[in-house]
Amino acid sequence: MTAVRQDAWSPDDDLILAEVTLRHIREGSTQLAAFEEVGERIGRTSAACGFRWNSCVRKRYEDAIQIAKQQRQKRNYLKKQTVTAASAVTSQVSSISVFETEERIFKGDTNSLDEGLSVDAVIRFLRTWKSTYQDLSRQIKLFEKEMKDKEEELFRLRSENERLNHEVNNAQTDYRTVNDDYKTLIQIMDRARRLTVFSGEEEAKPRFKMDANGNLERIE
Template sequence: MKGRCWTEEEDRLLAETVLRSVREGGHQLRAFEEVAEKIDRSPGACGFRWNAVVRKKEAEAFREAKKERVAKQLKNKRESSFSLKEVIHQLKEFEAEYRSTRAHLTELKRELDEKKRKLGDAEAEHHRLTKEWKAFENFQSEIKDRYTSLLRLFQTARDLELTKGDSEKNTTDAEYAPDGSQAQSEREVES
């Protein structure tokens, strides 16, 4: 069910389960597995959701849960024998959690850098296309202007042709006598 949105109930269940596990000294991975079984998601998806969203919302509760865990462990250690081996084990767990968080942050930074690069590419492409569009608009405007000029030129030529045709008609009409017989031209009269 890839791409399914997380509901508030799923986030709340994830937060409660992880915080309870931390308070009781358990591992977050076990909490992720427990939640994954209940909501039909993978433990990896639960871990990612915890680190990316829910942990930020529950930052104070998470710190308190860790404090409670440490206090409870210290109390139990005092009641039992407090050994250097157990302290080292606890420090190793803290170190593993730190490395996991650091690796996750490194991955998020890498994704952010990639998205910034893609954004820069998209902005450059947008700029290029905007420039091409403006050039096209200018070209289109120039074509319209030339077309308009050409139409005016054709109209002027047509008007001149009509004017020339009218003057030729008047000249031709003058060569005929009013009774319809052909009038003699000046050259014929002179000869």
């Protein structure tokens, strides 16, 4: 059972916690397993190790965590590729074995098979290949049709995009024209208003004339 320590965490403890946790992340293991391993090594509970990691240590190793995750993804990818390659090799070996068997049948190897069975096997072999060829032909035609549809859709979208761009340009041109006309109208109205006010002031001023006696007389 892991001992429960009450003393403070030392830099060495933090380093062990970081190294073990990053290794588990790289290898695709869980952090819980890492905390249990660290707890056994430094004499603390896995809960204490988890709390220390999340509250303090993790913040100092964010870049290292991202690198460890990338290494884990690369490791999983290489592992998957290895499994895929092994499966492909196994499939190829099986295909070669089948081909060699049917080749012997086609050449009339009757050491272990009678003549009637060899003919049946050849017929089955040819039918299988014919069916496979037909399936591949249908798939190719389907892919060609899909590609043609995609090209037509792309052409339609490009045409629509050009049309919309043309409409946007026309709308911008119309907006600028209307805006310029509006500014011109405002200027004309402002000048007319100033002329009206000026004319009203001129008409409001009283006018006088001098009579024969030298007195000023207001003219209505």
